[in-house]
Amino acid sequence: MSDRSDDPRAYVLGGNASTLAFTSSLVADNRQVTAWLVPLAWTPIGVVLGENWQRVGIAADNLAGWTDQTFDPADERSFVSSLRELDLLARIGWSAPVPETLGDDVVVNLDDIPEDILDALAHAPESLVQCAICRRTCVRDHFVWNERRLCAWDYHATVFGKRGPWRDAPYEERLFETLPQAPYVAAPLLEEVGVDAVLAIDGIDDALARRLVNETIGADPAHAHLAVRTSGGYTVLRERSAAVEPAADEAPLDQPPGGETP
Numbered sequence: 001m002s003d004r005s006d007d008p009r010a011y012v013l014g015g016n017a018s019t020l021a022f023t024s025s026l027v028a029d030n031r032q033v034t035a036w037l038v039p040l041a042w043t044p045i046g047v048v049l050g051e052n053w054q055r056v057g058i059a060a061d062n063l064a065g066w067t068d069q070t071f072d073p074a075d076e077r078s079f080v081s082s083l084r085e086l087d088l089l090a091r092i093g094w095s096a097p098v099p100e101t102l103g104d105d106v107v108v109n110l111d112d113i114p115e116d117i118l119d120a121l122a123h124a125p126e127s128l129v130q131c132a133i134c135r136r137t138c139v140r141d142h143f144v145w146n147e148r149r150l151c152a153w154d155y156h157a158t159v160f161g162k163r164g165p166w167r168d169a170p171y172e173e174r175l176f177e178t179l180p181q182a183p184y185v186a187a188p189l190l191e192e193v194g195v196d197a198v199l200a201i202d203g204i205d206d207a208l209a210r211r212l213v214n215e216t217i218g219a220d221p222a223h224a225h226l227a228v229r230t231s232g233g234y235t236v237l238r239e240r241s242a243a244v245e246p247a248a249d250e251a252p253l254d255q256p257p258g259g260e261t262p
């Protein structure tokens, strides 16, 4: 009974590192066609589509020019769809209802879309904000530290860097409530801070998980550790260099007396 022409459809015009543009109708109204700008966030686990779209009117006779200009080929993440096909669709007066969410089931030109963004179309959209440090678009509630919303890169560098909440001893029970919380720990970002993820716990009883975290930390007193509460459990990180607590009789020579390590 479903008449296919009544199904919501989207023709993706192009995209870049921060935005994807699509239209659902090439029928001009007041010599303009409507396009929707969907914000994008690049994360270590892939691209995420934003929930809030912006509506723009584009001169119907300059759709190709607008697309070319908006998605500058100098940007390595920019792409533009087949403009010949766009021209054909315009000539037949193609029009469909605007979809409520952009998924691979509604996009008519999946072949034009880079793989990263195809993957994003398979997942639910998220609320996006700008990172408090670098202003890059990031997922709103993924990486929050001291009430600041950060991108994955800045979160890993800040929380798992030298000034992060590292420990030399197992956690007392109450301290488990104060652990950094993140949906996931991205292994490639740990390289930059010289940290290894030595234990990842997912989906087991919490009391047992906490015991395992503390056993792991207690078994290696020579290194500083940091436990992270992840969406499914805990990840324990270990600093690669040995803990910088020197024994009293071997103070480091390269440190000015009373000086703080930078």
Ligand SMILES: [Zn+2]
Binding pocket: 131, 132, 133, 134, 135, 136, 150, 151, 152, 153, 154
């Ligand atoms: Zn950032």
